[in-house]
Amino acid sequence: MLGWGPPTFNADIYAGDAVVNWANFVSQFFNGLVLGALLALISSGLTIIYGTLGVLNLAHGAMFMLGGYAGWLAYSYSGSFIVAVIVGSLFVMLVGVLIERVVIRQFYGRPPEDQLLVTFGLGIVIVEAVRFWFGSLSKTVPPPSGLVGITPIGFMMYPTYRLALLGIIAVALIVLYVVLYRTRIGMIVRAGIEDSGMVDALGIDVYKVFMLVFGIGSMAAGFAGIVNAPVVSIAPDVGESILVQTFVVVVIGGVGSFPGAVLGGLIAGEIISITSMFNPGYSYVMLFVAMTLVLVLRPYGLLGAAGRE
Amino acid sequence: MIKPRRFLVEALTAIGLIAAPYILPHLGFAPTTINRILIWGLFGLGFDILFGYTGLLSFGQSAFFGTGGMVAAYLLTQLNFPYVTLAIIIGAIVAAIVGYFIGLIALRRTGIYFAMITVAIAEVFFFVEFSPLSEYTGGENGLPGVPTPAFDIGPYHFRFDTDWTMYVYLAFWFFVGLVIARRIVHSPVGAILRAIRDNPLRAAAVGHNIQAYKLTAFVIAAAYAGFAGGLLGIMQGFMPPDAFMFDTSGQLVMQTAIGGAATLFGPLVGAAIWLYLSDFFQNTLHLGATWKLLLGVVFVALVTFLRHGVIGGFKDLFALASGRAKPHEAPESDPNAAPVRAYAAPEAAAPAEAGEIILETKGLTRRYGGLVANRDIDFTLRKGELRGIIGPNGAGKSTFFKMLTCEVKPSAGQIAFNGRDITGFGVTRVAQLGLTKSYQVNQLFTRLTVRENVAIAALAHKRGPFRPDLLRSVDSVPGLSVQVDEALALVRLTERAEVPVSELAYGEKRRLEIGLALAIRPSLLLLDEPLAGMSPSERVETVALLKAIRAGRTLVVIDHDMDAIFELAERITVLSEGRLLVEGTPEEIRSNATVQEAYLGGVHEPGEHAL
Numbered sequence: 056m057l058g059w060g061p062p063t064f065n066a067d068i069y070a071g072d073a074v075v076n077w078a079n080f081v082s083q084f085f086n087g088l089v090l091g092a093l094l095a096l097i098s099s100g101l102t103i104i105y106g107t108l109g110v111l112n113l114a115h116g117a118m119f120m121l122g123g124y125a126g127w128l129a130y131s132y133s134g135s136f137i138v139a140v141i142v143g144s145l146f147v148m149l150v151g152v153l154i155e156r157v158v159i160r161q162f163y164g165r166p167p168e169d170q171l172l173v174t175f176g177l178g179i180v181i182v183e184a185v186r187f188w189f190g191s192l193s194k195t196v197p198p199p200s201g202l203v204g205i206t207p208i209g210f211m212m213y214p215t216y217r218l219a220l221l222g223i224i225a226v227a228l229i230v231l232y233v234v235l236y237r238t239r240i241g242m243i244v245r246a247g248i249e250d251s252g253m254v255d256a257l258g259i260d261v262y263k264v265f266m267l268v269f270g271i272g273s274m275a276a277g278f279a280g281i282v283n284a285p286v287v288s289i290a291p292d293v294g295e296s297i298l299v300q301t302f303v304v305v306v307i308g309g310v311g312s313f314p315g316a317v318l319g320g321l322i323a324g325e326i327i328s329i330t331s332m333f334n335p336g337y338s339y340v341m342l343f344v345a346m347t348l349v350l351v352l353r354p355y356g357l358l359g360a361a362g363r364e
Numbered sequence: 365m366i367k368p369r370r371f372l373v374e375a376l377t378a379i380g381l382i383a384a385p386y387i388l389p390h391l392g393f394a395p396t397t398i399n400r401i402l403i404w405g406l407f408g409l410g411f412d413i414l415f416g417y418t419g420l421l422s423f424g425q426s427a428f429f430g431t432g433g434m435v436a437a438y439l440l441t442q443l444n445f446p447y448v449t450l451a452i453i454i455g456a457i458v459a460a461i462v463g464y465f466i467g468l469i470a471l472r473r474t475g476i477y478f479a480m481i482t483v484a485i486a487e488v489f490f491f492v493e494f495s496p497l498s499e500y501t502g503g504e505n506g507l508p509g510v511p512t513p514a515f516d517i518g519p520y521h522f523r524f525d526t527d528w529t530m531y532v533y534l535a536f537w538f539f540v541g542l543v544i545a546r547r548i549v550h551s552p553v554g555a556i557l558r559a560i561r562d563n564p565l566r567a568a569a570v571g572h573n574i575q576a577y578k579l580t581a582f583v584i585a586a587a588y589a590g591f592a593g594g595l596l597g598i599m600q601g602f603m604p605p606d607a608f609m610f611d612t613s614g615q616l617v618m619q620t621a622i623g624g625a626a627t628l629f630g631p632l633v634g635a636a637i638w639l640y641l642s643d644f645f646q647n648t649l650h651l652g653a654t655w656k657l658l659l660g661v662v663f664v665a666l667v668t669f670l671r672h673g674v675i676g677g678f679k680d681l682f683a684l685a686s687g688r689a690k691p692h693e694a695p696e697s698d699p700n701a702a703p704v705r706a707y708a709a710p711e712a713a714a715p716a717e718a719g720e721i722i723l724e725t726k727g728l729t730r731r732y733g734g735l736v737a738n739r740d741i742d743f744t745l746r747k748g749e750l751r752g753i754i755g756p757n758g759a760g761k762s763t764f765f766k767m768l769t770c771e772v773k774p775s776a777g778q779i780a781f782n783g784r785d786i787t788g789f790g791v792t793r794v795a796q797l798g799l800t801k802s803y804q805v806n807q808l809f810t811r812l813t814v815r816e817n818v819a820i821a822a823l824a825h826k827r828g829p830f831r832p833d834l835l836r837s838v839d840s841v842p843g844l845s846v847q848v849d850e851a852l853a854l855v856r857l858t859e860r861a862e863v864p865v866s867e868l869a870y871g872e873k874r875r876l877e878i879g880l881a882l883a884i885r886p887s888l889l890l891l892d893e894p895l896a897g898m899s900p901s902e903r904v905e906t907v908a909l910l911k912a913i914r915a916g917r918t919l920v921v922i923d924h925d926m927d928a929i930f931e932l933a934e935r936i937t938v939l940s941e942g943r944l945l946v947e948g949t950p951e952e953i954r955s956n957a958t959v960q961e962a963y964l965g966g967v968h969e970p971g972e973h974a975l
Contacts (some may be wrong), residue, residue, distance in 0.1 A: 111476040161668055168421045169667060170623050171479055175423075175614060176664040183657035191653075295610060299487040302480035310477065336495025343488040346481070350472045 062137045078211050083332045084325070089217050089286075091324020093279050097297060098316035099231055100275030100303040105248040106311030110159055110170045114178035115276050116298025122277025124185055124291035127194045136199035140281050147277025148270040150181075155269035160262065160356040178294070186291040198285035216285050223282050228317060231275060241304045244268055266330060302325070303342050307349045309359020318357055377542055379534040379897020385528060393636075395527035396599075397643055401635045402534040403595050408620050408631020409545040410588020415617075417549060418581040419561030420474070423613045424482030425589050427466065427489035430608035431776065432459035434493065437507040437603035438500055440773055448513035452594030459590020460583050467582035469587040471575060483610065490608040490923030507603040529642055530853075537595065538632075541588065545628050547835045548584065552823050555838050559582055559778050559820040562809040569769070569807070570884050571795035571824030580832055618663050624673025633674055643924045703742035709732055721783075722888055722918055723768070723799075728777035737763040739942045741777070745888070751920045752933030759939040761922045762804060767891050769801045770794045781888070797828055798887035800934040802878045804896060804922075807863050814876055815848060822847040847883065855879035856920075875909065882913060889913075891921045895928055907931060930954065938962065 100117045112118075126143030130136065154177060162170045197203070198216035206215045235241040243264050246253070280289070287293065300323055308319025326345055330338040349356060380634065388398050407429060413422050437457035439445035470481045501507065513533060515522040521702040524533040527893045548554050560574050568574045573590050599601035606612070616631070623634030638659065645655035670677045699866040723745040730738040738760045745751055766772040768779060768791045778787050781799055794800075809817050819838070826841055827833070840844070852858045855875040860868065868876065874894065881889055894910065895903050907928050910921065914932075923929050931934060938945040938953060940962040946953065953959055 079492050105476070118649060158664065158668065165671070166473055167418070168415070169671070170474065171421055171452075172477065172617065173615065173667045176660055176667060179614075180664060181659060183660055187654055228629035248791055296487070297612070303484050305479065306480055306484070334496075336491060339488045339491040340496070342387050343484060350469060350481070354472055358456060 056073040079332060080209055080329075081209075083328045085213055085217070085221075087325035087328030088321070089224075089324070090328060091222055091321035092228070092324050093219055093283055093320070094297075094300055094304050095317040095320025096224050096227055096231070096279045097276045098301045098308065098320050099313055100272035100279075101127050101301055102305055102308075102313065102316045103235065103244060103275075104269055104272035105305075107244050108155075108163070108265050109167070110162070110174065111167070112269075112272070113171055113174040113298070114154070114181060115273070115301060116294030116296075117178040117181035118151065118273045118276040118294070119149055119280040119297050120289065120291060120294035121150060121181055122184065122280030123196075123284045123293065124189060124194070124280075125277065125345040126281030126284055127196050127289060136196070136285075139196065140278065143281040144278045145279070148274035151273025151277075152266050153168055154273075155266045158286060159269065160265075163265075178298075182291050182294065189291070191291060193288040194284075195288040196281070196284035210343075217361050221284060222284065223320065224279070227275070227278060231271075232313070234271070240260070240264070240267065300342070305345050305356070306346050307356060309356025312356065312358045312360070314356035315356055373546065374539075374543055378539060381539060384444060384535075385531055392648075393640060394643065395531065397525065397639050399531055399534050400601050401632065402531070403592050403599065404619060404635035404639070405629075406457065406534075406538045406541045406595065406614065407589055407592035407616060408623075408635065409541050409628055410585035410592075411616055411620055412566030412625060412628055412631055413545060413548060413554075413557070414581045414585035414586075415620060416628075416630065417554060417561060418557040419580060420471075420578060420581065421479050421617070422470070422482040422582075422585070423479055423610070423617060424466070424470070424484075424486035424489075424608060425585065425616050425895040426608050426612035426641055427486045428459040428463050428586040428589035429596075429612055429616075430489060430493060430605075431462050431548070431593065432456050433505070433597045433603050433607050434501050435459070435590070436594035437510045437597040440597075441507050441509050441603075442500070442688060448598060452591060452598065456587045456591035459593070460587035463586020463589075464579065464955070465581045466586075471578050471582060482613075485612055486608075486613050489904045490610065493605060493608045501605065502603075504605055506605045507597070510597040510601050510603055512598060512601065524668070529558055534595060534599065537591070541591070542628065544835075545588075547837075549628065550838060550935060551834050552827060552838045552841055553577065553580060553832060553834050555816065555820060556823060558816075561811045563807055566803075566807040566809065566880070567820065568792050569795060570821040571792055571799065571829060572820075573792055573829035576830040580648045580834075582645050584834075620673075622663065622666055622673055624675030624677075624679075626673045627673070630673050630675050638675065651735060687841040691847030717962070720747045721745070722749075722781070724780045725768070726778045728764070728767060729774045729775050730760075730767055730772060736942050738774075741939075741944050743937065743944065745918065745920065747918055748916075749918055749935065750914050750933050751922075752929035752936040752950075753920060753922045754924075754926065754929055754936060755939035755945070758941075759962075760942040761939055762892060764939065765801055765892050765920075765922065768890060769799060791907060792829055794900075795824065795884060795886075798885070799890075800884055800886045800888075801890040801892055802881040802883045802894060804892040806873050806877050808873060808876060808880070810865050813862050813864050814857050814868070815852065817865060817885045818848045818851045818857075818879050819875060821880045822851065823876070827885040832878065847885070851879050851883035853883055855909065863900075871898055874906065875896060878909070886917075886922070890916045891919060891923075893923050893945055894921065895923050895925045903928065 082134045097115070101112060104115075105111050115288060122143050125146040126139040127339055129142035130139035133139065158177060159170075162173055198219075202216040204215050205212045206218055208218070235244060243259055246266075247261065247264060304316060304319040304323045307322055308315030308317070322345065324341060326341050327338045330341040384398065389395065406716030407425070411422070414422055414511060432452075432455035435458045436451040439451040439454060440448060445451050458619075466485055470478055470485060473481065505817050509634075512525045512530065514524065519538055524530050537891055538878070539682070543967060556567065556572050556577050559572070559576060564574055593607055596607060619638050620631045621634070622637055623630030623632065641659055641662065645658055651658065657677055666673070672679070708890070721744055722741070725741055725743045728741040728743070729736065738880055741764060753761055753764070762770060767774050769791055770786060770793070771791045773788055778785055780786065781794070781797060784797070786794055786797065786799075823841065823845055826844055826847070849858070852861055855878055857872065857879060860872060865873065865876065874897075878891065878894060881891075895906055898906060903925065910913045910919070910932055913919070921929065921932060933950065934949055935947065936946045936953045938959050945962055946956055948956065
């Protein structure tokens, strides 16, 4: 009816064979860690944007996808993975800054529903623009030459790049943590999450901060999109399932909480991977069960604070 | 009593539906496009009740659209169920039941949380339909071979197997759906849903069980979605699996926003624009895949520049053209106007035995972390009293009120109201028992008129915490208008009854704030700084108002205006640093040394902040 292809389901790629044994479990556990770390990074971006600006960015998944494409393009010209990562991240950050400056800024005084609507529309525009330029066929970026192949860890073999990816994302999360918790701008962002009115009253130009935060948050998603490209080939639709998973992560972890995003990401990643070992079709069901449990037992998320809607 | 204009919209809709097949094809609408618009329009009727009227933006409607469609298609194709229309109705019922359970989860949160949860739910349904349930749903193939409806009534055979006969079938159901939706919107439930959209906190505080009402709206939307999903399968002769896709939810949301939310016709108009443009871009301009990019840009532009959709834009234009946009002028308020007519207090509030204890607290304590806002407060109030509560900033007065109305749970201690322990009851239940509060900061239903505001409160008193009377008109609630008029007269807003709250002057809003509390006919009314922010003349007016409403009622007033409190209250309670400092007549309080010290010298312990 709507003329869309089959969904790209990230979990499938991390699923492996549906064989239940010990080695497979360990390997799936690692897959879960990688996916979880990825989700943690993307969710951190979403959650700092929401926490600071009060805007839930429904185009966040599109930013993830955009990062992948920007990286792929940079890679095809330069042939260097590092260049791809840097150029891709900076490009997505620039797009984020532009979007905040041109569109989102019109929406601060408007009801949250309007903000959802416009970011939803922006997501479609980004996805369709990418489809327009690059077509619907998926693109692949090979892992950097030093990280090709398989590494033996203990009694099992694991793709080297995925192991490296775990490290790369961990570093990115630490950088984000340092920026948020150890710098002046991070202090302002965290203060803004607590009380943006007060930050404004203190004479800090909140709009500049908002613009920067939207850029940094988008960059987190874009960065994740590139570093994930050697694992999952990129297509215009990859952002959609990522966005949904990110929402579950944020609901589980608590909106506006950086540690919550990390914890929620790891939990969601493991749930998807471990369930996929038995039957990938149920991974979303289990994710949903986990989200429901959290909503019933801790409505504000595992590490969220009451009072933020 | 049938007013001739009452069914105007329905009649115009019927005419429009009859005329459409003669007009729209000339404008370039293909017959299948017109049928599709009707299905989206019907789908959107329920969604508009949820989003436009209740303010709950769901991105998960595809779950119910798909569920209803799949159930109907499964009945018809796999079980050879012979009745097409009945199968659709069963599909809608199943969708509603599923909606009930999903609503229980999704409605645990509001705002963006709700949006995120519904997105996740829609995606779960999609994957469940695709994989674990593919045996029943046909997986990615969907269910082909869905029959079209056919009836035999006497010698007449009705077949709906061409585009235009299908149009008749769909138009009929759209019309039925619209009539029902309009009744719901104009029912007491519809009024309360709008109140929840504007100010959920106050809707709950006047005694409505807002969770139950939100769930009702959610189930209604799910039922409409399920029905529309069933119609989709019938129309296409095939139930597509992508009905479950997130895109379906997204398209519905966008069409509603384009057309204009809270209009019921918005989704229909939006669908017409959306589908027309998509046909036009693809078939006339041959843009291929670019059509969605263009529509996306159009959508972003529309949301940015046209806040209330196309219908809202036309309304604004019309209002501008007819000069109705000018704000209602506030009448000159005269502080020396004739005193308020003292309405006899309602039976419920009549002091059965004056002097009987109406409210009693024992050891009431509230801590916020290490900060003690209220400590060990023993407080007794008798029926018919007008008690004043004073105390320096940060004395814990507002926290005390919040505990009494059960907005805030005490850390320790009990509250007894009319001899009943109400500790931990919740604000809605306490309001239903006849204890409510007017707020320090106005808590009004900002998009409703003055009369509608008061009616929301009166409905809580008339109908109890929840009643699903979806099809009755709000005007037919017995005694409602009397109760509303009475409350309006008490707070002297009768003249301003039809004015939207957003156009009221500040003093009028303050009076309406009290009017809302009065309209539930409380036996005990707490007034949290009723004079806050008022000009001197407004103060005089409001003090006169409070004197007028006190007859037959029990009131507790917090205020910083000492003169007003000393003038009003027979007894005064002084709170200081979270404790009950002293109680007595105004004269006793005025001459009390401790009170003077609390106000003048009690600044050496700045641990407390206004709470």
